[in-house]
Amino acid sequence: MGYLVVAIPFGLVFVLLGFVKIDAEPRKNTIYTFIWFFIACFLSTQVSQSFADTHIGLVIIAHWRNFVAELLMLATFPLLLLAITLKPRLSFAVGVIPFLLLSLANYYVFSFRGNELNPMDFLAIGVAKDVASNYNFGWSFNPTCGLFSYLIILQMGFCLKPVQLNKKKLARIVSAILCVAAAGISIARLPSVYVMCWEKMGSTHNGFLVNFFAQIITTLKQAPEGYSYEITEKIAERYIAQDSSSVATDSASADSKRAESAPADSTAERPSIIVIMDEAYADIGTLNPEFGDTLLYKKLHKNTVKGLALSSVYGGGTANSEYEFLTGNSMAFFNHGISVYQMYIKAPAYSMATHLKGLGYETFATHPFHRQGWSRETIWPLLGFETTTFLEDYPQKKKIRDYVSDQEMFEYIIDKFEHRKKPLFLYGVTMQNHSGYNPDDESQKLQVPLKRYPGYPDAELYTGLIRESDKALKYLLRYFEQIKEKVVIVFYGDHFPGLNKEFYKEVYGKEFTSLKERQKLYKVPFFVWTNYESKSIDVPLTSLNYLSNYVYKVAGIEFPAYNRFLSDMQEQIPAMNSWGFYSTTHHKFLNYNYADGKEKKMLQEYRMLQYNSIFDNKRNIIFK
Numbered sequence: 001m002g003y004l005v006v007a008i009p010f011g012l013v014f015v016l017l018g019f020v021k022i023d024a025e026p027r028k029n030t031i032y033t034f035i036w037f038f039i040a041c042f043l044s045t046q047v048s049q050s051f052a053d054t055h056i057g058l059v060i061i062a063h064w065r066n067f068v069a070e071l072l073m074l075a076t077f078p079l080l081l082l083a084i085t086l087k088p089r090l091s092f093a094v095g096v097i098p099f100l101l102l103s104l105a106n107y108y109v110f111s112f113r114g115n116e117l118n119p120m121d122f123l124a125i126g127v128a129k130d131v132a133s134n135y136n137f138g139w140s141f142n143p144t145c146g147l148f149s150y151l152i153i154l155q156m157g158f159c160l161k162p163v164q165l166n167k168k169k170l171a172r173i174v175s176a177i178l179c180v181a182a183a184g185i186s187i188a189r190l191p192s193v194y195v196m197c198w199e200k201m202g203s204t205h206n207g208f209l210v211n212f213f214a215q216i217i218t219t220l221k222q223a224p225e226g227y228s229y230e231i232t233e234k235i236a237e238r239y240i241a242q243d244s245s246s247v248a249t250d251s252a253s254a255d256s257k258r259a260e261s262a263p264a265d266s267t268a269e270r271p272s273i274i275v276i277m278d279e280a281y282a283d284i285g286t287l288n289p290e291f292g293d294t295l296l297y298k299k300l301h302k303n304t305v306k307g308l309a310l311s312s313v314y315g316g317g318t319a320n321s322e323y324e325f326l327t328g329n330s331m332a333f334f335n336h337g338i339s340v341y342q343m344y345i346k347a348p349a350y351s352m353a354t355h356l357k358g359l360g361y362e363t364f365a366t367h368p369f370h371r372q373g374w375s376r377e378t379i380w381p382l383l384g385f386e387t388t389t390f391l392e393d394y395p396q397k398k399k400i401r402d403y404v405s406d407q408e409m410f411e412y413i414i415d416k417f418e419h420r421k422k423p424l425f426l427y428g429v430t431m432q433n434h435s436g437y438n439p440d441d442e443s444q445k446l447q448v449p450l451k452r453y454p455g456y457p458d459a460e461l462y463t464g465l466i467r468e469s470d471k472a473l474k475y476l477l478r479y480f481e482q483i484k485e486k487v488v489i490v491f492y493g494d495h496f497p498g499l500n501k502e503f504y505k506e507v508y509g510k511e512f513t514s515l516k517e518r519q520k521l522y523k524v525p526f527f528v529w530t531n532y533e534s535k536s537i538d539v540p541l542t543s544l545n546y547l548s549n550y551v552y553k554v555a556g557i558e559f560p561a562y563n564r565f566l567s568d569m570q571e572q573i574p575a576m577n578s579w580g581f582y583s584t585t586h587h588k589f590l591n592y593n594y595a596d597g598k599e600k601k602m603l604q605e606y607r608m609l610q611y612n613s614i615f616d617n618k619r620n621i622i623f624k
C-alpha cells in the first residue's frame with residue numbers, strides 16, 4: 001500500500017511531463033527547472049528512506065505531518081544554496097548530500113546494531129573509529145539503490161537547459177524566505193514527534209530525518225512538570241531525616257522480597273567491593289531455554305544474589321549502563337539516544353564512588369581501552385574515582401580480537417587488590433566482547449557451532465567470546481575464594497549484543513512486537529557474590545539503577561539517603577528502563593504515559609530528585 005501511495009502520484013507526474021516539450025527556450029525552461037527542483041526534493045525523501053529499507057509512503061500513511069516535515073527538512077539546504085548561487089541544479093545536487101550521507105550512516109549503524117542512528121552515536125565516534133576494524137562495511141543492495149536513484153534524479157535535472165534568472169535579487173529573496181519557512185515549519189514539528197528507537201520504527205512511522213532530529217530537540221534540558229526546589233526538598237527530607245533504626249526497619253521489610261544484609265556496623269571491617277561491567281554479556285537463553293543454559297552466573301548458588309536486570313540500551317551505549325549502576329538514576333527520564341556522561345556531567349556528581357570514598361574506601365576505575373571513550377578520563381574523576389587507568393596501563397599480552405581479554409583484565413584487577421592500602425571499591429569495564437562479530441582467520445577458532453541455529457557466524461563467534469568470559473570469571477572467583485579478607489564481587493552485563501536480527505527472531509520464535517517482548521532484549525545477567533557467608537537469593541527481575549541496593553545490603557553498609565528512596569521505589573516499581581516499567585498494580589510492563597496512582601507519584605518524585613541531582617548541583621538535596 002505504501003508503494004502505491006508513492007507510485008501513483010509520481011507516475012501521473014511523469015506521464016504529464018511526457019506531453020511537455022522540455023527543450024524549451026531558456027526563459028520558459030526556468031519554470032520546468034524549478035518544478036524539477038521541488039520534485040527532486042520530494043523524490044529524495046524516498047532515497048533517504050531507502051537506506052532504512054522502508055519507503056516514504058508508510059510515513060505518509062502513518063503521519064502525513066511528519067512527511068511534510070521530512071520533505072521541508074530535506075529541502076532546507078538546497079533552498080539555502082539556491083539563495084546563494086541561483087543555480088537550482090547545483091543547489092539540489094550538493095544540498096541533499098549531507099542528508100543522504102546521514103541516511104547512509106543510519107544504514108550501516110542499523111546493520112551493525114539493529115537500532116537506528118541516534119545523536120549519541122556521534123558523541124561516541126571516537127570509540128566507533130577504534131573498533132571499526134571488527135565490522136564489515138560491504139556495499140550492498142540498499143546503498144546501491146539509493147545511489148542510482150540520486151543519480152537518476154540528477155540526470156533528470158541536467159537534461160534541462162541552464163536557467164537564466166533576470167530578477168536575481170527577487171529570486172534570492174524568495175529562495176531565502178522559502179528556506180527559512182521550510183526550516184521553521186520542520187523544526188516546529190519536531191517537539192511533538194513521538195520518537196521511536198526500536199529497530200527501524202522511527203523511519204517507518206516518522207521518517208528517518210524527522211525521527212533523528214526530533215531526538216536532538218528533545219535532548220534539551222526540561223524540568224519535570226511541577227518541579228521546584230521546595231517540593232523536591234520535602235521529598236528528600238523524608239529520607240534524609242530517617243535514623244538508623246528506621247533504616248533497619250525499612251531494610252528488613254525490603255529484605256523479605258530481596259537480598260538481606262548484615263546490620264550496618266561502623267566498627268566492623270568493611271569488605272572490598274569489586275564491580276565488573278562485562279561488555280555485551282547477555283544470556284540469549286532467556287529468549288528460548290532450548291538455546292542453552294551453560295552460563296556461569298546460573299551455576300552460582302552459595303553466597304550469591306543473582307538474576308536479571310533491565311538495561312536501557314541495546315547493542316551499544318555502554319556508558320548509560322555505567323551511569324545507571326553508579327548513580328542509581330534511570331535513563332527513563334532522558335530521551336533515547338542521550339549520553340548522560342557527555343552531555344550533562346560537567347561538575348562533581350554523586351555516585352557509589354563518592355559515597356564509598358566518604359566511608360574510607362579507595363576508589364579505582366579501569367577500562368582496558370582508550371581513555372577518550374565516552375569521555376571516561378574526564379567523567380570518572382567527577383563521579384568520585386580517585387584513580388583511573390586505561391589501555392596503556394595494561395600489559396596487553398593476552399588479547400582476543402585485538403582487545404584486552406577478560407582474563408588479562410581480571411589478573412590486572414587482582415594485582416590492584418593485592419596492592420590496596422585500605423578497603424577497595426574498584427569499578428571495571430571490560431572490552432573483550434565488544435562488537436562487531438565478523439569472524440576472521442584468527443577469531444574463527446573461537447566460534448561455537450550452533451547446530452539448532454546454523455548460518456549465523458556472528459552468533460557463533462559471540463557465543464565463543466562469552467565462553468571465554470566465563471572461563472576468566474571462574475578464575476577470578478576461585479582466587480577470591482581463597483582470600484581471608486571480605487570481598488564482594490559484583491558482575492553484570494551492559495547490554496545485549498547487536499547480532500543478526502533474524503537470529504534473535506529465530507531463537508525467540510517470532511517478532512518482538514509488544515513492550516513485554518521487546519524488554520526481553522534488554523535483560524542482562526547480574527550477580528553479587530561474597531567470599532563470606534551471605535544469603536543466596538534468585539531475583540526474577542530488577543534493573544541496573546537498583547543494583548547498588550543489593551551491593552550495600554550484602555556488604556553490610558547502611559543505605560545513603562538516595563538508596564532509601566530507591567528501596568521504597570523498588571517495592572512499588574521492581575524494574576524499569578528507558579522503554580517502560582513493570583507495574584505491580586497492573587502486573588505487566590507499561591509505557592510511562594500509562595502510569596497511574598501510587599506508581600505515577602513515585603515516578604514523579606524519582607524524576608524530580610534525579611533532575612535536582614543533575615541540573616541543580618548547587619542546591620543538591622538528596623545527596624547531602
